[in-house]
Amino acid sequence: MIVDILIDGLIKGSVYALLAIGFSLVLGVARIVNIAHTALYMTSAYLIYVGTKMMGLPTIVSMVAAVFLTILLGLLIYNYFIRPIQEHEAAMLISTIAVAMMLQEVFLMIFGGHYLGVNPLVRGYLTVLGVRVTNQHLLALGLAIIVLISTRFFLMKTRTGLAIRATAQDREVANLMGMNVNGVAMITMAVSVGLASIAGAIVVPLVTVEPTMWMHPLVMMLAIVVLGGLGSLEGSFVGAYILGFSESLVVFMVPMGSFLKDSVALSIMILVLLIRPEGLFGVSFEEER
DSSP states (O other), X not given: OHHHHHHHHHHHHHHHHHHHHHHHHHHHHHOOOOTTHHHHHHHHHHHHHIIIIISOOOHHHHHHHHHHHHHHHHHHHIIIIIGGGTTOHHHHHHHHHHHHXXXXXXXXXXXXXXXXOOOOSSOOEEEETTEEEEHHHHHHHHHHHHHHHHHHHHHHHSHHHHHHHHHHHOHHHHHHTTOOHHHHHHHHHXXXXXXXXXXXXXXXXXXXXXXXXXXXXXXXXXXXXXXXXXXXXXHHHHHHXXXXXXXXXXXXXXXXXXXXXXXXXXXXXXXXXXHOTTTTTTOOOOOOO
């Protein structure tokens, strides 16, 4: 059970980290609370299903195409549903909720409420400390870690990453220094949606694809962001693994109570808000003048 919890917790934590870091990026740079973030994760999964099962494309080709199409959809949503009302926080929040529900209803109308699946990229298993671990789970873990490392390198070592971090730290000063903050916000949105779509591509062989699959990751993502600290990438990373392992512990140690995993995440989020509202890493944003 320890090995099962370790592997499952690492995979869940890595996927949640991809989602939470993408969410925190766009929150920090553009001040957008994008509730539709995990709905785009679901979109990527459905596009991969369409490519592999309905169009007969190789899984790798479907995954790459799904990531690019999802990024394109995310940018269209940003331009037409978010950007025009970006200065009105309540309207923007409602707009992203509406987009998420709209995507859910679209997939429900097209595919019904059926549970769909995608074949794994690799088959077989390895025996780790006497426990069989499928090669697909190991591949998913490896891909998630590679993407996380690549994202950190992009943010820390490139000029675009520096611009994103500078804008997130102080949007007004970045604008006064001559940065095109709107362009940076657009790039950040593309990176954010890209991380969500890659997360969908990583997990799609491991989960069932259905119209409400975005809701549980949304709860976990929001809990992670609150736990780590709003806008803190390090906090999102650490919080993702804390809640990923917490979920695995609940599922494996209390199988009949696995439905409690959302409740555990929400309880942790509420507890953090009561004890340390700024989160573990305590990043706060200065109000826009």
